[in-house]
Amino acid sequence: MPRVERVVVTVATLLMIAVLAQRLYTRGGPYFTRPVTIVDRVGPRPYEIEPTLRLLPQIRPLLPRNASVACFQPVKGVQAYQMDNFFAAVGQLPYQKVIPSFAAATDVPLENLAQYVVAIKEPFTHPSYDLVATFPQGRLYKVRR
Amino acid sequence: MKDVLWLLAMLALPLFGSGVLRIPLVRNLDLPARVSLAFATGAVVLTTLMFAMSVVGIHWTRAAILIALVMVLAAARPALRGTAMPFARRPLALTLLTVITVLTLYGILDARETCGDLIYFWGPKGQQFYLSEKIDTEFLAWPHYSLMHPDYPPLIPEIYAWGSMAAHRFSWWGALLLTPIYLLATTFAFRGLVRQRLGDERASAYAVLLGALLAFGFARGMVAGAGEPPLILFEIIALTALTFHGHSREGIALAAIALTGVVATKVEGAAFAAILIFAFILTRRSIKAALAAALPAAAFLGAWILFASHYKLIDQYGRAGGKLNLAGLWPVLHWTTIQASYGVWWAPWIAVSAPLATTRRWRQAAMPLVVSGGLVASTIYFYLHGEDLSWWLLWIRTSAERVLLAPLACLLVASAASSE
Numbered sequence: 001m002p003r004v005e006r007v008v009v010t011v012a013t014l015l016m017i018a019v020l021a022q023r024l025y026t027r028g029g030p031y032f033t034r035p036v037t038i039v040d041r042v043g044p045r046p047y048e049i050e051p052t053l054r055l056l057p058q059i060r061p062l063l064p065r066n067a068s069v070a071c072f073q074p075v076k077g078v079q080a081y082q083m084d085n086f087f088a089a090v091g092q093l094p095y096q097k098v099i100p101s102f103a104a105a106t107d108v109p110l111e112n113l114a115q116y117v118v119a120i121k122e123p124f125t126h127p128s129y130d131l132v133a134t135f136p137q138g139r140l141y142k143v144r145r
Numbered sequence: 146m147k148d149v150l151w152l153l154a155m156l157a158l159p160l161f162g163s164g165v166l167r168i169p170l171v172r173n174l175d176l177p178a179r180v181s182l183a184f185a186t187g188a189v190v191l192t193t194l195m196f197a198m199s200v201v202g203i204h205w206t207r208a209a210i211l212i213a214l215v216m217v218l219a220a221a222r223p224a225l226r227g228t229a230m231p232f233a234r235r236p237l238a239l240t241l242l243t244v245i246t247v248l249t250l251y252g253i254l255d256a257r258e259t260c261g262d263l264i265y266f267w268g269p270k271g272q273q274f275y276l277s278e279k280i281d282t283e284f285l286a287w288p289h290y291s292l293m294h295p296d297y298p299p300l301i302p303e304i305y306a307w308g309s310m311a312a313h314r315f316s317w318w319g320a321l322l323l324t325p326i327y328l329l330a331t332t333f334a335f336r337g338l339v340r341q342r343l344g345d346e347r348a349s350a351y352a353v354l355l356g357a358l359l360a361f362g363f364a365r366g367m368v369a370g371a372g373e374p375p376l377i378l379f380e381i382i383a384l385t386a387l388t389f390h391g392h393s394r395e396g397i398a399l400a401a402i403a404l405t406g407v408v409a410t411k412v413e414g415a416a417f418a419a420i421l422i423f424a425f426i427l428t429r430r431s432i433k434a435a436l437a438a439a440l441p442a443a444a445f446l447g448a449w450i451l452f453a454s455h456y457k458l459i460d461q462y463g464r465a466g467g468k469l470n471l472a473g474l475w476p477v478l479h480w481t482t483i484q485a486s487y488g489v490w491w492a493p494w495i496a497v498s499a500p501l502a503t504t505r506r507w508r509q510a511a512m513p514l515v516v517s518g519g520l521v522a523s524t525i526y527f528y529l530h531g532e533d534l535s536w537w538l539l540w541i542r543t544s545a546e547r548v549l550l551a552p553l554a555c556l557l558v559a560s561a562a563s564s565e
Contacts, residue, residue: 001346005564008503009350012496013241016357019489020248023364027257035256038317042259042367049264083292087265090290094272094315100289 049088052120055137056092059118062133062140065095070114072101073138077125079104085120104129110145117141147312151319154311155304155326160214161194162186164221165402170395178337181330182399185378189406190217191307192300193445196280200452204278207310238349242332245353245360249325252364256321263320263370266293271305272315282456295458298449300409301372320370324363327374331381332356335558338385338399342565351500351561355381358493358557359550365487366547372411373547379406380417380551381558387425387438388512388562397438404442409449412461413527417551418442420519428512467530476537477528484545493553500560513559520552 025031028044035041037053052071063069071089072082079101090098096116103114110128117124120138129141165171165186171179194213195205203209232239252258260267270293273284280303285295309315336352343351359377368374383403390396404421407414418439426435453459487493501510524545531537 001344001350001564005347005500005503006350008499009354010237012499013350013354013357015492015496016354016361017241017244017248019487019492020245020357020361020364022489023361024248024252024255024257031255035254038256038259038321038370039261039264040256042257053264084261084265086289087269087293091264091269091272094269094276 049084051137052085052088053092055118055120055135056089058135058137059133059140060093063093063096063116067096067115068099068103069093069096069116069118070099070101070104071118071120072104073120074122074124077123078106079117079124079126089118110143113143115143117143147314148316148319151308151312151314151316152322154308155319155323157311158187158191158304159183160187161190161217162188163218164190165399167221168395168398170390170393170399174337175340177329177333178340181334181337182382184326184330185334185382185406186402188300188304188375189379189402189409192303192409193405195303195306196299196449196452199280200448202279205274205306205310206278210307210310232349235346235349238353241353242356245356246325246329249328249360249363253321253324253369258324258364258367258369259321260368260371262372263317266297267301267305267371268315268317268320269293270302271320272309274302275306275309275315280452282458285458286456291460294412294461296450296453296460296462297412298409298414298446300406301375304375317370324369324374327378328356328359328363331359331374331378334378334382335385338382339389339561342389343561347561347564351557351564354496354500355554355557358497358553361493362487362546362550362553366550368547368550371547373550376407376410376414376417377550377554379403379410379414381554383407383418383421383438384513384516384555384558387421388558391425391429391431391434391512394437397434400438401441404438405445408442408446413523413548413551415446416523416527417516417520418446420523421516424512424515424519427515464530469526469529470531471529473529473531473534473537476534477525477531477541480538480541481525481528481545481549484541485549487546494556497553497557497560501556501563504560504563506563506565509565510559510563513555513562517552517555517559520555521549524548524552 027041037050039047039050071085072080081101086100099114104117104126113128117129118140124141128144130144132140132142159180162183165182166179171182198205273281280299305320308319332352332355335355336348340348383400386396386400404418407418422435422439426432450462528541531540
């Protein structure tokens with residue numbers, strides 16, 4: 001292998017390793033503590049669904065199999081569809097039926113309401129739901145039938 | 146413990162792919178290259194098997210899949226001998242590869258490279274397929290899950306379901322830890338396939354550069370747990386096989402397997418396969434060999450599209466005939482160019498093309514160069530199907546760094562081919 005080529009390839013490799021290290025460093029600290037979720041350090045700012053991924057494993061044991069569940073961050077106490085919270089819940093609650101947030105809207109007939117609501121961060125104020133449990137990242141509600 | 150079991154199931158994939166060792170070209174490679182190629186082949190074999198079982202209505206039980214594995218092993222009769230550590234005589238290459246692997250492992254285990262797509266659809270799909278023991282078409286067809294791309298090819302969720310069958314649950318960390326495995330498999334497979342033509346020193350140097358490029362690209366593009374690591378593994382094997390061994394039936398056979406993996410992994414794999422076959426015909430003028438390389442991939446893709454159509458799952462494949470919006474040419478070029486800088490002044494492009502600039506044997510590098518250029522052009526073409534500025538900006542911002550990894554890696558193959 002000619003010397004020039006060897007130097008060029010080695011320098012190119014070192015350059016890529018340097019930018020890799022820089023990329024990992026700029027995700028921010030802490031650098032050597034065990035992450036709780038798989039998105040803990042994906043960016044310098046907290047990932048949008050980090051609270052959801054912390055909350056759902058705590059709520060999972062409280063939910064019966066095949067229960068219908070809506071997962072969202074309420075806005076002014078009412079349901080609000082957030083794609084990321086919805087799909088994160090589909091992955092985190094494999095034994096339940098995760099349905100969109102509008103299944104917990106105020107104009108939905110009682111029999112069609114989601115059986116459970118996982119409210120991220122903010123309280124949920126629907127009159128047909130009772131609070132079941134509270135966690136640092138949110139609350140679990142059950143429909144009253 | 147379940148995460149370990151999940152990963153062990155992944156490490157058993159080479160057993161499913163041991164048939165590839167019957168190809169003399171593969172049999173004569175060093176051990177890590179053979180294991181890597183068997184790993185890639187195993188993913189293709191297992192995907193095809195699980196897809197076929199879903200089509201005919203056989204549930205994915207561990208017993209059924211293990212019986213299939215025993216049959217594969219009996220037919221393949223693999224022999225695992227040969228050099229275990231190909232970089233042993235290259236201390237610099239070995240050191241650099243170790244640093245790359247350690248950094249990637251750190252990025253994965255410290256949750257710095259996780260892809261949102263793993264959380265939003267690859268993971269949920271794999272998990273659901275495991276629970277229903279089949280490709281769950283009811284789950285995929287539910288309108289509220291349509292953003293999960295119901296017609297995306299089945300390789301990743303099926304592989305995830307296989308791991309979950311072994312561990313009795315899906316492993317999110319296991320899916321992430323597949324990234325360094327794909328990274329090393331790509332590096333070892335590439336090194337093994339070019340070593341005969343480039344010699345040990347050059348093959349090692351370019352393989353480590355490929356590893357460094359992909360490790361950075363995976364971290365920057367945030368692809369851990371998503372489709373790009375396996376897609377690039379298959380793409381590199383297919384391109385390298387045709388570039389360095391395209392004159393032989395063995396190279397064609399290997400490319401055919403890898404191309405099947407390409408189209409079974411992601412929708413854009415179909416574009417890669419078409420561009421590679423076009424480039425092969427253009428530079429080698431062998432239509433018969435090109436058809437042989439493309440046939441298994443075309444058969445798999447055709448079967449998958451038929452399956453998806455039957456269950457009314459067509460989504461992304463149906464957009465191929467969409468309207469081109471040339472009004473977006475300038476913003477698409479502008480934002481794609483900005484994203485192509487990877488935030489480091491286009492360093493990856495400079496790093497992989499610098500060796501090409503020193504050797505300048507363009508003819509030898511023609512095929513991977515055409516593929517690289519074709520992939521960039523096809524990316525721009527797909528972006529031009531957007532509707533408005535905000536849509537272009539969002540799509541390019543969220544995907545360009547991932548999608549452009551493939552042409553970058555092809556450019557590196559061109560550099561290696563040019564050095565011969």
